[in-house]
Amino acid sequence: MATGTEPAVEVVDLARTPLRELNARLHAAADEPDAPRSWRVSNPGGRHAIAVGLDAPFEVDVEGHVGYYCAGMNQHAAVRVHGNCGVGVAENMMSGSVVVEGTASQSAGATGRGGLLVIRGDAASRCGISMKGIDIVVQGSVGHMSAFMAQKGRLLVCGDAGEALGDSIYEARLYVNGAVTGLGSDCIEKEMRDEHAAEVSALLTRAGIDDVDPAGFRRYGSARELYNFKVDDAGEF
């Protein structure tokens, strides 16, 4: 039963409202103290660049499938996509969270510098490419070249990982529960110590996943052999 004190939810129907207006309103609302904090976007219809450049602790629910770059460069907002995502969901995210209830296309969380990206289904190739501090939790599996040139942050995969995981990785930490088809250049399996097990448990908790055993994960990261040019490494690239 409604109490009359529930926060107002601003509903924006993209079947009637231009995308430009949605994003402009979300941006303007960040500076308005009385603006609604909860937003619902209906009929996304696979449009690109939905809810990008947010810079306020809003809750934004997108009711359906989205195209490229949903929640790109997010700061502070909690965006939830009740559907599947196209390329580059939460690209370059700085903070806040993005939850994808379906699956995600390639380059999910690309270059993200902070915040949490959760994908309930699978993520395609290059998940976490060039990540720079973001945490990514994939409840399903990830495709090939995931965490390519990953610099910082954590990628946790509850399912399997495709070929060339962590190719040319820097200091990001990768955890995979299932099978890894193959590791990329300079990516090696590393010992799971207590602090890593705790990290896995914490990431699962933050992602709201309670049916996966943290003890099953293996850790991967950089061998740091390619950090400086050495002629004898030429064959490794």
Next chain:
Amino acid sequence: MALRESALFSREVIAEIQRAAREGVYDIRGFGAKRRLPHFDDLLLLGASVSRYPLEGYRERCDTNIVLGDRHAKRPLELDIPITIAGMSFGALSAPAKEALGRGASAMGTSTTTGDGGMTPEERAASKTLVYQLLPSRYGMNPDDLRRADAIEIVIGQGAKPGGGGILLGQKISERVAEMRDLPPGIDQRSACRHPDWTGPDDLQIKIEELREITDWEKPIFIKIGASRTYFDVALAVKAGADVIVLDGMQGGTAATQDVFIEHVGIPTLPAVRLAVDALQELGMHRRIQLVVSGGIRSGADVAKALALGADAVSIGVAALVALGDNSPAFASEYERIGTAPGFYDDWQAGRDPVGISTQDDELAARFDPELGGRRLANYLRTMVLETQTLARACGKSHVQNLEPEDLVALTVEAAAMARVPLAGTNWIPGPPRDD
């Protein structure tokens, strides 16, 4: 018998073979292409005479202002001069050097550009108009700086290395550079050559839309390409929605690239301008989308000739660094100590620049005075503008942008074919006749 040097195995070639045999790795260096290439020197401007009348130097107006990015952006750039400062990274350059570029550009009412390492507060504060680059590495990329920028430049490539990613060697990855790039200090950093979240022109169009949405359609979007398949690349950049196309010929500078890449990949600036203008004209977008040309611009003569071929503006990198003090004879003894000499120094990758420009060494960087450097750059820009106006007035133009191909002739058959202007003294333009 007199000593006879081989043309094929010159002393330079022999020295390089010996170096490669000794070190077992390719040569990485800064600067730009050093080989002789067809260039603006191979063109001449036709001054006015009986058939055309000139404007009075120093008396009649010859305007230099330009607008960049008015195709879609709410806030296009309005610059006083058609010469901008090209993207050069903090990392490749010291923070005081970046600040000096901003000071010099601002004093002359033009823009400067960030680089592969993010935006520094010094640079933003010193630059009235700052173009923020979005590169494949996305080092330091963040939405606050996007909003702080005056324009956004999506870098697809640069003339020194079309198809190649950046390099910054460990000796220049200081704590501050490492922090800005989210990398460990001291590593040899290799930037990606492809963007991480888009592939091909259709994706690029969507990427541009995202950047416009993030910044509420305020900022002009530039696309920077290295000159190679220029006609097609420009056409696709137009299709993707660029407001401005930045075209960097193979003479364009670099802070660190393999010598073999610098000297052997891409096409010179001269033919690239012609191809870019062809593409823009055929799409009906010449002057609606502005063309900024870089790669070997050194003087007002180069500026005037580039504009006459159809560019809207030019951009300088190496020349701007030289104006700041790079390769200065005042540091001759210090250059000698590191095995080089003023006029030859190109080890910008090494971080030992005695002038304090291409370094992250605090002691060396402290030698460089950003105020003085900014003044020198402004002086140099002012000189180039005066030269450009002088030449434009001589051709009877009341705005430098009114220079046109008809004002040009070529000194060589190659330049005539590439620029598609007649060989001097003839009406002959080599090459197949155009369809039109």
